[in-house]
Amino acid sequence: MMAVIRLDNVSKSYGETVVLENVSLTIEDNEFLAVVGPSGAGKTTLLRMLLSQEAPSSGRILIDDAPIAAEPMPDRGVVFQRYSVLPHRTVIRNVMTGPEWLAAPFTGRVMGRARAALKSRARNMLDRVGLGDHATLYPAQLSGGQQQRLAIAQALMMNPKVLLLDEPFGALDPATRRAMHRLVLGLWAEHKMTVVMITHDLSEAFHLGTRVVAVEKRRHDPHAPHRYGSVITTDFDAKPRLARQIARAPA
Amino acid sequence: MRRLINRHPSRRMKILLGALPFILAVAIYAIAADARGADGPDKLMPGLNAITSAMSRLMFDIDRATGARLFWADTWASLARLGVGLGISAVIGLGLGVPVGFIPCLRALFEPFFAALSLIPPLAVLPILFILFGLGELSKTVLIVFGIAPFILRDVMLRVAEIPREQIVKAQTLGASSWQMILGLVLPQVFARLISSVRLSLGAAWLFVIAAEAITAEAGLGYRIFLVRRYLAMDVILPYVLWITLLAFAMDYALRQAHDAIPWTRFKEGG
Structure with missing residues (x-):
């Protein structure tokens, strides 16, 4: 499975206010791109456009040379900082949700042998993210870190080409964060996805990312602060591809 | 002396306090009805007896x-x-x-x-x-x-x-x-x-x-x-x-x- 994301001269403005200006970027297959930048610089806008939650004002976004669908689709999974699980479903049902929707268009519920198979797949996924013992709880009974593990597990059940992370660890304490970093790096290697992560934590960006880009306003007009949007100011290969491939060579 | 807002009634006290206005209301009514009914049955404030008999008739x-x-x-x-x-x-x-x-x-x-x-x-x-x-x-x-x-x-x-x-x-x-x-x-x-x-x-x-x-x-x-x-x-x-x-x-x-x-x-x- 390949996933090369290409942003082609993408701009976004809301009325007079320009948020992003002419962003062109090619994200290689299996890249882990970390996007950093100050608050309000348009990091989240960038992610929303990758999700098709919002449309670019101009420019195109392509995955494997095909324009992305105009609405959120299962090819791009997402984990938000909050609210990315269904509060009314238990942990295991949350993980089963995506495949169930796919398999049962009308009822949204699979039955019989298919259900048993899906359940065991969901259990494996929960074991992998360390929630095996919490399958029957509701999300509100979990800690913040556990909820994010659940959100990631739920997204991965769909085998997305691209995983989008919007400050997924922003609300977690440092120890939980470190554990989440290990988990995400492991899953990224196993699932061979392309990951785009928004963060405002530089050390996190360099620890996780194979490539780090900074989104920032380059020009500022004090009389009309909305005039200029953000651009990519820094683009840094955090871990050279070669070194990465050696590290991931079959052990 | 603790502040008033930090003094919480115990469980039993809570029930008692909650019941108090009800008991008071009934008691006040009973006493008032009794006083009004001293010189013959009263239409506006019937006594508990009158209420019971009227209700048992309807029930x-x-x-x-x-x-x-x-x-x-x-x-x-x-x-x-x-x-x-x-x-x-x-x-x-x-x-x-x-x-x-x-x-x-x-x-x-x-x-x-x-x-x-x-x-x-x-x-x-x-x-x-x-x-x-x-x-x-x-x-x-x-x-x-x-x-x-x-x-x-x-x-x-x-x-x-x-x-x-x-x-x-x-x-x-x-x-x-x-x-x-x-x-x-x-x-x-x-x-x-x-x-x-x-x-x-x-x-x-x-x-x-x-x-x-x-x-x-x-x-x-x-x-x-x-x-x-x-x-x-x-x-x-x-x-x-x-x-x-x-x-x-x-x-x-x-x-x-x-x-x-x-x-x-x-x-x-x-x-």
């Missing part, structure tokens, strides 16, 4: 005109009206509120209309209902529905709007269609609110039942109260009012229990 004796025990017939008639009215309102609220709240085009089409509809004072259209639907059960039910459904509908739509955008986007990345999102995401989350919404509209529902019964009916708690008002029969009116209050309290309690029986609502929404 246990078969009325010659209708062939029923009036108190139970009244209770049943009012509860049936209330239940049917609330049930229809809840179905309308959920059945319209969810699709209209969730689908932008439907929302644009209906939201202003619903907002206007909910501002029409239901009692003001009561004559229209009587003209259109006659004086029977139908116009009473329509009155309750007209009074309650717009409130429930708007509450349901508000709740739909409160569902975090993130959840809806996430559902789409899990492949959900609009229908699947309604069925698997919106309905279950809104259902909890529907119960609370019905619970909050109980008071208004009773108001409309009694108002409709006051004008025209053959039985009903409100009908009875307004009927015996002509004879200043406080010995019937007072216990009927208490009974209505008790019924309303029981329904409120039952709906609260139903709400808390939904497992995931018991845990506070957290990080």
Whole structure:
């Protein structure tokens, strides 16, 4: 499975206010791109456009040379900082949700042998993210870190080409964060996805990312602060591809 | 000396304190009624004996005109009206509120209309209902529905709007269609609110039942109260009012229990 994301001269403005200006970027297959930048610089806008939650004002976004669908689709999974699980479903049902929707268009519920198979797949996924013992709880009974593990597990059940992370660890304490970093790096290697992560934590960006880009306003007009949007100011290969491939060579 | 706001009553004290105003109210009434009744039976403040005998007549004796025990017939008639009215309102609220709240085009089409509809004072259209639907059960039910459904509908739509955008986007990345999102995401989350919404509209529902019964009916708690008002029969009116209050309290309690029986609502929404 390949996933090369290409942003082609993408701009976004809301009325007079320009948020992003002419962003062109090619994200290689299996890249882990970390996007950093100050608050309000348009990091989240960038992610929303990758999700098709919002449309670019101009420019195109392509995955494997095909324009992305105009609405959120299962090819791009997402984990938000909050609210990315269904509060009314238990942990295991949350993980089963995506495949169930796919398999049962009308009822949204699979039955019989298919259900048993899906359940065991969901259990494996929960074991992998360390929630095996919490399958029957509701999300509100979990800690913040556990909820994010659940959100990631739920997204991965769909085998997305691209995983989008919007400050997924922003609300977690440092120890939980470190554990989440290990988990995400492991899953990224196993699932061979392309990951785009928004963060405002530089050390996190360099620890996780194979490539780090900074989104920032380059020009500022004090009389009309909305005039200029953000651009990519820094683009840094955090871990050279070669070194990465050696590290991931079959052990 | 601890501040007043930091002094909490114990469990037993709490129950005692809660009961105190009730006991006081009954005691004051009994004493006042006794004082007024010293020189002969009093119409306006009947003593507890007079109330008991009037009520036992309504509860246990078969009325010659209708062939029923009036108190139970009244209770049943009012509860049936209330239940049917609330049930229809809840179905309308959920059945319209969810699709209209969730689908932008439907929302644009209906939201202003619903907002206007909910501002029409239901009692003001009561004559229209009587003209259109006659004086029977139908116009009473329509009155309750007209009074309650717009409130429930708007509450349901508000709740739909409160569902975090993130959840809806996430559902789409899990492949959900609009229908699947309604069925698997919106309905279950809104259902909890529907119960609370019905619970909050109980008071208004009773108001409309009694108002409709006051004008025209053959039985009903409100009908009875307004009927015996002509004879200043406080010995019937007072216990009927208490009974209505008790019924309303029981329904409120039952709906609260139903709400808390939904497992995931018991845990506070957290990080």
